[in-house]
Amino acid sequence: MREWWRGGVIYQVYPRSFQDTNGDGIGDLPGVMRRLDHIASLGVDAIWLSPIFQSPQADMGYDVSDYIAVDRLFGTMEDFDALIDRAHALGLKVIIDQVLSHTSDQHPWFRESRLNRTNARADWFVWADPKKDGSPPNNWPSVFGGRAWEWNPSRGQYYFHNFLIEQPDLNFHNPKVQDAVLDVMRFWLERGVDGFRLDTVNYYFHDAQLRNNPPARRPEHLPYAVNPYDMQEHRYSKSQPENVEFMRKVRKLLDRYPNTTSVGEVGDSHKAVPLMAEYTSGGDKLHMCYSFEFLGNAFTAEHFRSRIEAFFKAGKDGWPCWSFSNHDVNRHMTRWAEHARSPAELGRQAVALLTSFRGSVCLYQGEELGLPEADILYEELTDPPGKRFWPEYKGRDGCRTPMPWDEGETPNGFTSGKPWLPVKPEHSALNVTGQNADEASLLNFYRRFLNWRKQHDALVDGDIAFFKTGEPVLAFRRKSADGDVVCVFNLSPEALTVTVEGASSDPDPISQNAELQGKRLSLGPNGFAYFVAGSGIEVTFKGKAARKG
Known part of the structure; x- marks a missing residue:
């Protein structure tokens, strides 16, 4: 089942x-x-x-x-x-x-954790000492802008927040x-x-050693990202x-x-x-x-x-x-x-x-x-x-x-x-x-x-195999014991023609802007076609950039 x-x-x-x-x-x-x-x-x-x-x-x-x-x-x-x-x-x-x-900074867990370094939940969040000059322990940024570290005077430490200052990160270690x-x-x-x-x-x-993230690769001819978060490879702050x-x-x-x-x-x-x-x-x-x-x-x-x-x-x-x-x-x-x-x-x-x-x-x-x-x-x-x-x-x-x-x-x-x-x-x-x-x-x-x-098991949990078509056509077969379904999509606002061999019937009526004449499948703008009896069908389209292989 x-x-x-x-x-x-x-x-x-x-x-x-x-x-x-x-x-x-x-x-x-x-x-x-x-x-x-x-x-x-x-x-x-x-x-x-x-x-x-x-x-x-x-x-x-x-x-x-x-x-x-x-x-x-x-x-x-x-x-x-x-x-x-x-x-x-x-x-x-x-x-x-x-x-x-993360939690809210108003969560009782964090309100207790931030009091001092000795309470019962002192290490339930990610705390770290400052560098000698008082700056944060590393270069991790927040997804929402600015640094991912906020100073807490009562502990004399920074806490880590991947998102807002009001969203301190839990310490899953x-x-x-x-x-x-x-x-x-x-x-x-x-x-x-x-x-x-x-x-x-x-x-x-997070990385328990709090190592700095490396910079993300950026071609020199491209402008900097709107959000500095996107300028790093987040090797140590997550995943x-x-x-x-x-x-x-x-x-x-x-x-x-x-x-x-x-x-x-x-x-x-x-x-x-x-x-x-x-x-x-x-x-x-x-x-x-x-x-x-x-x-x-x-x-x-x-x-x-x-x-x-x-x-x-x-x-x-x-x-x-x-x-x-x-x-x-x-x-x-x-x-x-x-x-x-x-x-x-x-x-x-x-x-x-x-x-x-x-x-x-x-x-x-x-x-x-x-x-x-x-x-x-x-x-x-x-x-x-x-x-x-x-x-x-x-x-x-x-x-x-x-x-x-x-x-x-x-x-x-x-x-x-x-x-x-x-x-x-x-x-x-x-x-x-x-x-x-x-x-x-x-x-x-x-x-x-x-x-x-x-009504078609192949589309629910069947296997998938792609046909070697070029842009802008995406075509694949969904396979199951109850029968195959072949799916063909024109991902463009222009009409085009795809070669379909082995089709024993016209596309299912659920299709859009699709008409089969012999081996020629005409797909209008954003057209798509479904062939429910698709076990013997092959789809080819060289397109603008035919896929090799």
Whole structure:
């Protein structure tokens, strides 16, 4: 029997922006429960809730001050329990964020640790003496700008923070810290959750010797990065080998709770795919990992093919989880707009492409509506790195704006009050109610496609083999005992013709801008074709840069 998460589709809910029910302009757990029917109608397998825990909200909940309490912004523990029950009744699993690499500086653990060097939690966080001149112990930077060390006068030491000053890093070299966070996970498993999305999973351990990071390679003709963090190779501040053993402890805990799962977020620009494979291979670590490989601007056949092949070469029994958008990056409808003739065609191709790769899938709320990145004004910003690096980097608020539910004026049924971020007119026009009523809408295509996918085991957990095609064509075969499915994608706004040999039937009706005449498959802009009886099919396309080999 297939494990539900293997090849499953997970829908990410950003609770702040999903549905507000009390008029304070911030989404809440009763709002999520109110809209669960919408999520279930898509045909997904699970929801992932971004952090709902008690927090000062310096980083929108990714600074946790109490791991086992629901923040009053979002509701109560009773609301959470009711949400779990309702989701399960609809056949949806529930995964919650676990932000374990760091806490809020208001967490009781840190408030005790910072008092002196002799308290019971003195070494629960990463502390280090200054250099003789008073400067920090090494050159590690913060992801959000500036140095990753903050001076604490009461201890006469610096503490390490990979992110905001308000987010001190836990010291995972201390076994007591590991036990404490495992206890947190156990608490939620007992509460009925079906698994965890592990935030910054490769950040848990740091180099105990605190060695300096080397500079990243930068061609001299290119300008410096907007964020100095990108000027280093983060060899010692994260992605340490000790992390692997802790992954085994996480898996051992999860194995005590049948049908639960884990998906780790790997943030590393140099070795993300190898880490994904390492953290998920062997059956004794995480179930799945995802990285930012498909969350950038690259939209080429070679990019998608090379990353997928690299993963399964590095970890043949590992399992990836792919996504095109989430709460940390510009929405893909904007990132890849130049590669499409129309938003509708790009939106349909994107979901077809993503859910045809071998692996599991994360969809981000609003993706099913085709929401583009919102253009947020400086005075509307809430995101700390956006404020720091404006205007070259505008932060993450543009992908975090509220869901437009109803027709009419903004905020389109999200709240009866003033939303914490604005609903822009281009989002208002893409509201759920309007798309529900339009059979040809992107929302209804998501429903049709995801349910069609479930009917083909090859697309859920079958093997994958790529055809040797040049840009801009990506073609591959998904293979399973129940039959093969051949998938062909034109990743461009221009029409082209692909040679297809051995097809015994026309492309499946779920295809887009595709027509087969003999051996010639015509693919219009962002066209894609599926051949369900695909065991004898061969696909060739020399293209602009035919792949060698």
